[in-house]
Amino acid sequence: xxxxxxxxxxxxxxxxxxxxxxxxEYRGYDSAGVALANGQLMVYKKKGKVQELIDFAEELPKSxxxxxxxxxxxxxxxPNDVNAHPHTSGNSQLxxxxxxxxxxxxxxxxxxxxEGHVFTSDxxxxxxxxxxxxxxxxxQLPLExxxxxxxxxxxxxxAIVVLDKRNPNKLVAARKASPLVVGIGEGEYFLASDATPxxxxxxxxxYINDNEIVSIDRYNGIQVKTVNNEVQxxxxxxxxxxxxxxxxxxxxxxxxxxxxxQPKTISDCMRGRxxxxxxxxxxxxxxxxxNRIVNAQRFIIAAxxxxxxxxxxxxxxxxxxxxxxxxxEYASELRYRNPIITDKDVIIAISQSGxxxxxxxxxxxxxxxxxxxxxxxxxxxxxxxxxxDAGSYIHAGPEIGVASTKxxxxxxxxxxxxxxxxxxKRGTISESQYRQYITELANIPAKVEEVLKTNDHIKYIxxxxxxxxxxxxxxxxxxxxxxxEGALKLKEISxxxxxxxxxxxxxxxxxxxxxxEMPVIVIATNKSAYEKVLSNIQEVKARKGYVIAIVxxxxxxxxxxxxxxxxxxxxxxxxxxxxxxxxxxxxxxxxAIMRECNVxxxxxxxxxxxxx
Ligand code: AGP
Numbered sequence: 001x002x003x004x005x006x007x008x009x010x011x012x013x014x015x016x017x018x019x020x021x022x023x024x025e026y027r028g029y030d031s032a033g034v035a036l037a038n039g040q041l042m043v044y045k046k047k048g049k050v051q052e053l054i055d056f057a058e059e060l061p062k063s064x065x066x067x068x069x070x071x072x073x074x075x076x077x078x079p080n081d082v083n084a085h086p087h088t089s090g091n092s093q094l095x096x097x098x099x100x101x102x103x104x105x106x107x108x109x110x111x112x113x114x115e116g117h118v119f120t121s122d123x124x125x126x127x128x129x130x131x132x133x134x135x136x137x138x139x140q141l142p143l144e145x146x147x148x149x150x151x152x153x154x155x156x157x158x159a160i161v162v163l164d165k166r167n168p169n170k171l172v173a174a175r176k177a178s179p180l181v182v183g184i185g186e187g188e189y190f191l192a193s194d195a196t197p198x199x200x201x202x203x204x205x206x207y208i209n210d211n212e213i214v215s216i217d218r219y220n221g222i223q224v225k226t227v228n229n230e231v232q233x234x235x236x237x238x239x240x241x242x243x244x245x246x247x248x249x250x251x252x253x254x255x256x257x258x259x260x261x262q263p264k265t266i267s268d269c270m271r272g273r274x275x276x277x278x279x280x281x282x283x284x285x286x287x288x289x290x291n292r293i294v295n296a297q298r299f300i301i302a303a304x305x306x307x308x309x310x311x312x313x314x315x316x317x318x319x320x321x322x323x324x325x326x327x328x329e330y331a332s333e334l335r336y337r338n339p340i341i342t343d344k345d346v347i348i349a350i351s352q353s354g355x356x357x358x359x360x361x362x363x364x365x366x367x368x369x370x371x372x373x374x375x376x377x378x379x380x381x382x383x384x385x386x387x388x389d390a391g392s393y394i395h396a397g398p399e400i401g402v403a404s405t406k407x408x409x410x411x412x413x414x415x416x417x418x419x420x421x422x423x424x425k426r427g428t429i430s431e432s433q434y435r436q437y438i439t440e441l442a443n444i445p446a447k448v449e450e451v452l453k454t455n456d457h458i459k460y461i462x463x464x465x466x467x468x469x470x471x472x473x474x475x476x477x478x479x480x481x482x483x484x485e486g487a488l489k490l491k492e493i494s495x496x497x498x499x500x501x502x503x504x505x506x507x508x509x510x511x512x513x514x515x516x517e518m519p520v521i522v523i524a525t526n527k528s529a530y531e532k533v534l535s536n537i538q539e540v541k542a543r544k545g546y547v548i549a550i551v552x553x554x555x556x557x558x559x560x561x562x563x564x565x566x567x568x569x570x571x572x573x574x575x576x577x578x579x580x581x582x583x584x585x586x587x588x589x590x591x592a593i594m595r596e597c598n599v600x601x602x603x604x605x606x607x608x609x610x611x612x
Contacts, residue, residue, distance in 0.1 A: 002085070002099040002606075003027035004180075005197045006068040006161040008171050008218050009188020013067035014057075020197030021050045023246055026254075026400050026600065026607040027099075027193060027218050028073025030286040033085035034358040035095040036064035041165040043095060045070075045084035045602050048430075048551060049601075066168045068161045070097035071556075073606040077122030087126040089133035090117050091537075093165050094143075096132070099193055100157035100178040101612075108154075108571070109144040128154065132162065144172045144215040144225075151176070151213070156356065161191050168197045170309075174213040174227070179355045179383060179608075182206040182214060182222065184236065189216045194379065196398060199241045206234040207381045237381060245397045253599040255401030255493070259585050260452060263445040265396040265406040268580065269413040276442040281421040283372065284413075285390040294425045297344035299324055300371070302362040303607065306404040306488060307350040310376075310411035312481035313577050314348065317419035320574065321437075323428045332612070335365050343370035350415075351375070352399055352407035353608035354382020361612075363387055376414050378382050378407050401600045402607045405585045408485060409448075414579050419574075440572045444579070447569040451582040454566055458583055461548055461564045462590035465519040470547075471496055472510060472520045473584070474503040476533055479523035482577045484519060486584030493592040493602050503536040504531075514543040515565040521587070523550045523580045524558050527573060537561050548587075550580050 003024025009015045017034045025032075033045025033052040042064065044057040048069060070085035076082035086095045102108070105124035111118070117130045128150065143164045151158075158178035164170065173180060173191050183190030183198030183205050190198040191214070195205055208214055211227045224232040251257035260271065274281050279346055286293060299318055301311035309332060315326040329339075331349070335358060341347070347366040351359045354377040363373050363384065375384050375391030378399060385391060393575050394410030420437050423429040429437070465471065475483035481604035485501035491498050501510055514520065520540045526532045534557060537547050541561060549562035552570050561564045568579040592599045 003193045004097045004099050004159055004161055004191070005070040005193070006070070006097070006171050006173070006191040007188070008066040008169075008216055009185060010065060011188065013064050014062040016429035017067050017069035018054060021027045021191060022070045023196040024193055025050055025071050026402060028071055028606040029601050030074045031071045031081070032069070032071045032297060033084045033086050034067055034069040034233055035068040035163055037163055037165050037168040038064040041088070041092065041095060043086055043088060045086065047080045047084060058239050059308060064168070066163065066171065068163050068266050069096065069098045076441065077327055079326065081390055083121045083123050084297055087121060087123060087129050089129045091133055091137070093164060094129055094133050094136070096125060096129040096160055097161045099126060099159040100176070100360065103156040103214060104127055108233075116422065118420050124156075125292075128158075128160070129162070138537060143167065143170060144213060147172050148213050148225065148227055148229065148375055159193060160339060164410060166520060169218045171216045173208070173216070176210045177357060177360065180208040181381075181428030182208060182216070184222070186488070188224065189218075191216070195222055195239055195241055196246055198383070200240065200243050200248070203241075205237050205381070207237065207386065210273040213310065240545060246400065250565070253401065253589075255403050255405060255589055255599045258399055258401050258406045259582070259589065261397070262406050262582065263411050263449045263452070265410050266341055266413050266448060267445045268395045269396070269410045270417065270442070273444060274417060274438060279438050281417050281438065282425070283417060283421055284394050285392045286419050288390045289372055289374075290425065293346055293374070295345040296324060296372075297342070297578065299326045299346050299348055300334070300341065300366070301328045301348045301350060302359055302366075303336050303350040303360055304331050304356050305470040306408050306485060307411060308354060308410055309481045309488070310415065311348070311482070313412050313420070314350070314415040316417055316478050317574055318422070320518070321419040321423035321429055322426055323424065329362070331356065331362040335361040341366050341369040345371040347371045348374045348376060349384055349388060350411050351384050352378045352404055354379040354384040355608045357543065359386065360384060372520050376411055378410060402602055402605050403489055403599070405469065408581065409578055415442075416574065437572065437574075441575060444571065444575055447571060447579055448571045449581060451568050453537070454583065457588045458566060459584045461566065462587055462594060465485075465546065466594040467495065468517060468519050470513070470518055471498040471525075472506070472513065472518060473498060473500040474506060474520060474525035474536060475500070476503045476526050476529045478573060478576050479526060479580055481525055482580050482584065485581055486588070489585055490591065492605060493588055493599050494597055496596050503533050506536060507539065511539065511543065514540055514545040516544040519546045519548060521548045521550070521584070523563070524579055525550060525552045525568060525576050534558055534561065542575060550583055582598065
């Protein structure tokens with residue numbers, strides 16, 4: 001939800017921190033701040049985006065070779081200058097940046113106030129730095145020990161970096177349930193919520209685990225301990241993230257770039273896993289636990305948001321192609337409803353960021369109950385990727401736009417390959433069907449390319465409905481989850497209220513909403529329910545609704561009835577979502593631009609929901 005970044009080394013810290021915050025801004029953008037130390041502590045923080053901070057600090061002293069930075073998505077306290085991070089201790093010696101929530105902060109605050117501490121902000125983070133100060137001052141402890149003891153008494157989630165004005169040669173960091181990565185450069189070190197701020201300086205990283213504390217000394221290097229004071233030997237990973245993945249590459253927004261990357265990202269997801277010529281699918285993660293997965297009594301798919309929509313498509317895929325019963329759960333519901341989970345179940349966690357708190361918690365629950373945990377994740381080395389028994393990366397590359405697009409089609413591609421592979425192993429699809437599916441799946445990237453060519457036409461349609469206050473998305477079968485996804489895209493970047501519904505369900509209530517002010521986007525590519533969807537469209541038209549239909553290329557019937565149509569190429573029904581979602585992504589993008597919304601950083605949202 002927030003982004004944290006830190007630097008210690010021979011270079012000027014400020015420009016590194018600012019660039020790092022700009023790379024992390026997709027994680028939260030209510031306010032931003034930095035703290036620098038060189039004998040004095042310079043703390044600059046402003047409400048708003050990182051640019052506000054840059055403008056504010058332009059003329060201020062900033063020279064230092066150590067510093068911490070933060071970009072915020074508010075949990076406690078409204079977004080303003082005072083509540084912005086970094087926060088400082090009462091003695092003005094310590095400063096902290098924090099991503100997460102300290103759940104017992106109120107009790108700690110009450111106890112600290114009794115000791116005379118005075119607080120200036122409404123945040124839980126300020127309480128934490130005062131608590132660390134209290135512990136340090138009481139026994140004159142080294143910073144890392146004071147942090148460690150404090151964290152033994154803290155309840156909640158955190159990724160923190162702490163800097164002591166009196167010792168600018170050291171940074172102390174720690175994590176529990178919020179991500180934290182250490183970058184190891186040449187005589188310099190980086191800390192951040194993910195690897196994006198550091199990859200132009202180093203590709204050597206350490207992923208900090210829960211309950212670990214990192215102490216970085218610019219001369220003596222890194223030491224990792226647990227909160228229980230056990231020294232750890234960290235593993236250094238080499239990442240292959242490329243800097244151009246983090247640039248807009250000539251597009252106005254990351255979201256548009258990521259929409260257009262989908263032919264490539266879907267290909268990348270299949271690379272080395274699907275072979276059209278020899279007719280095979282091979283997923284390493286699946287092979288490792290093949291027996292348990294192929295013979296599972298049930299799949300439970302746990303996810304949030306767009307990933308949950310991908311999970312719904314997964315349900316249709318697994319049940320049709322592999323004949324395995326599937327339940328799709330909102331992770332936030334699954335984790336609290338005391339579900340029945342056994343060791344015969346396989347839990348599939350789907351997450352782009354790999355850091356979504358509710359999905360992580362659902363995995364912890366399923367692990368306690370003996371199920372096999374399988375992860376479908378985009379962010380390499382993320383918490384979910386490291387916590388699951390097995391899994392598959394979707395290889396979509398960093399997804400910066402808050403509205404998920406290429407990650408969704410990557411997740412659906414992966415689920416499709418899984419369902420085909422498991423169906424083939426279980427004999428629920430024949431060899432010839434398997435070959436047909438593989439051949440057609442291999443053609444999908446080219447067909448996505450074809451849909452992208454209708455962008456101008458979609459932009460024209462967007463103009464027709466961009467000022468409507470509501471919208472209804474309808475779909476059947478595989479396209480019902482796509483209707484939900486289209487509605488979410490529109491909601492989250494254009495702020496238009498939109499709902500997705502099974503097309504047949506419209507008659508059970510939503511049809512009351514239909515009038516000339518209600519645009520209805522109908523995904524009408526189904527072969528299996530074509531006539532029924534046509535009837536649904538006629539029911540909408542009979543009530544003066546404005547119908548935009550996503551149809552299969554060459555459609556002649558629905559195109560006569562709908563007010564506007566967008567064509568997608570013919571494909572096998574299970575693969576329809578990979579094509580029918582593209583026009584909905586572009587439609588929401590153009591409407592948001594016409595409404596002058598910030599497409600990449602929509603209000604109130606953040607890219608990775610690492611708090612409950
Ligand atoms: C989708 O456009 C949203 N950004 C949001 O719903 C997102 O899909 C959800 O928060 C889940 O995130 P994850 O895939 O990283 O777990």
